[in-house]
Amino acid sequence: MSSPPSPGAERAGEASVRIGALVPLTRPGWVEAGRSLLAGLELAVRDVNEAGGILGKPLELVVRDTAADPRSAAAAVDELARQGVAALAGEYHSVVARTAAARADALGLPFLCSSAVLDALTDRPTDWVARLAPAQSHGWRIYADFLLGAGHSRIAVATEPSVYWASGTRILRDHLAARGGTVIDLDMRTLAPTAVPDELVESRATALLLLVGYPEPAVSIVQAVRRDRRLAGIMIGAPAGQPEFAGWTTSLGDDGAAIPFLRYLPERLSPLGARVEAALRERLAGTPSFIAFEGYDTVAVLAEVLRSGGADRARTAESWPRVAVEGTRGEIRFSCQPGISVWQWAWAPTQIVDRDPARPDRFRILHST
Known part of the structure; x- marks a missing residue:
C-alpha cells in the first residue's frame, strides 16, 4: 500500500486532540445503530481522558451525523479535515463509509472505520484507512x-x-x-x-x-x-443484523424471534470487555450491541496510536501495521488481507445468534468462531 504526502503535523497550540466521528443519528440512517456506536465512542473518550488523555491533552470527539447519506458524509469529512482533526472514526453504513474512506484517502486524513463491512471500502489500496469490522465476505x-x-x-x-x-x-x-x-x-x-x-x-x-x-x-x-x-417450517435469516436492536422486537413481537444474524462478539468477554459492557449497559439503559464495542475499540486504538506518534496524520497512517491494542473483544492488530484494500483487523470474533422464542429479549448463540 502506498501513502500520499502528509497534509501536515499536529497543531501544537491546540488545547485538545480531536477525532472526527461519523455516525448515523437521523433517518434514513439506522438510528439505533448510530446511537449504539456513538455510546461506545463516547465511553472510550471518557476512559482515555480519565487516564490522562493524549500526551497531556484531553481527547475530544467532534461528532457529525451522516444520516446514511454519502454526500453528507463527504461534506463532513471535508469539514473535519479543515478543522484539523487528527483522525476520523466511526460510521455504520457500508455505502456511506465507502464514500468517507475515499474522501479521507484523497485528503490524507487517517480513518479507522468501526462497523462497515463492505469488502471494497476503497477502490485502491491505501494506508490512510483501517477497519475493525470483519469484511463482508x-x-x-x-x-x-x-x-x-x-x-x-x-x-x-x-x-x-x-x-x-x-x-x-x-x-x-x-x-x-x-x-x-x-x-x-x-x-x-x-x-x-x-x-x-x-x-x-x-x-x-x-x-x-x-x-x-x-x-x-x-x-x-x-x-x-x-x-x-404453508411456510411453517421455513427459516428466516438476517445476516446483516436487523434483529439486533430492541426496535425489532417492538415491531414484530414473537414473530421476530428465531431469525439468525451475525454478531461480532466473543462467547465470553475479557475483564476489560465485561467492565465496558457494564458501563455501556448503564449508558444505553439496556443490553449493548456489538456495535457499541466496535465504537469503544475504535477510540482505544486511535488513542494508542496518538500517544505514540502525536496527532501527525502521516505518522498515524504509517502506524497501522505496528498497532497492538487489547480491545474489548481481543487483541487488535492490522494486516493486509487478500481482496481488502485497507488495513484490516483479521478477524473480530464472529457469532451467529438469534432471539430466543421463549424470551425474545434474550439472544441464543447458535454458532461461534
Whole structure:
C-alpha cells in the first residue's frame, strides 16, 4: 500500500486532540445503530481522558451525523479535515463509509472505520484507512456455511438495490454454489411483501434471507411469511443484523424471534470487555450491541496510536501495521488481507445468534468462531 504526502503535523497550540466521528443519528440512517456506536465512542473518550488523555491533552470527539447519506458524509469529512482533526472514526453504513474512506484517502486524513463491512471500502489500496469490522465476505461465508450445516441448500434472498446487498448476494451465491447450494433472487422492487410467501412456495426454498432495509420492508416480509401456514417450517435469516436492536422486537413481537444474524462478539468477554459492557449497559439503559464495542475499540486504538506518534496524520497512517491494542473483544492488530484494500483487523470474533422464542429479549448463540 502506498501513502500520499502528509497534509501536515499536529497543531501544537491546540488545547485538545480531536477525532472526527461519523455516525448515523437521523433517518434514513439506522438510528439505533448510530446511537449504539456513538455510546461506545463516547465511553472510550471518557476512559482515555480519565487516564490522562493524549500526551497531556484531553481527547475530544467532534461528532457529525451522516444520516446514511454519502454526500453528507463527504461534506463532513471535508469539514473535519479543515478543522484539523487528527483522525476520523466511526460510521455504520457500508455505502456511506465507502464514500468517507475515499474522501479521507484523497485528503490524507487517517480513518479507522468501526462497523462497515463492505469488502471494497476503497477502490485502491491505501494506508490512510483501517477497519475493525470483519469484511463482508468473511462473515457472510461463515453464515452460508451455517445455513448448509442446518440443512438449507435452496435459499431465497429478498433483495433491494444497493452495492451492499448486491455484494452480499454475490458472496452467498458463489460460496453456496461451490457446495451444491442454490440462491433464488426475490426482487423487492417488483414484489410486495405479501407476495413473498407464494414465491417461496413455488421455489421450494427452505430458507429466506432478508437483504433489505429495516424497518421496511423487512418487518412486513417477516409478518407475511410468519402468517402463512404453508411456510411453517421455513427459516428466516438476517445476516446483516436487523434483529439486533430492541426496535425489532417492538415491531414484530414473537414473530421476530428465531431469525439468525451475525454478531461480532466473543462467547465470553475479557475483564476489560465485561467492565465496558457494564458501563455501556448503564449508558444505553439496556443490553449493548456489538456495535457499541466496535465504537469503544475504535477510540482505544486511535488513542494508542496518538500517544505514540502525536496527532501527525502521516505518522498515524504509517502506524497501522505496528498497532497492538487489547480491545474489548481481543487483541487488535492490522494486516493486509487478500481482496481488502485497507488495513484490516483479521478477524473480530464472529457469532451467529438469534432471539430466543421463549424470551425474545434474550439472544441464543447458535454458532461461534
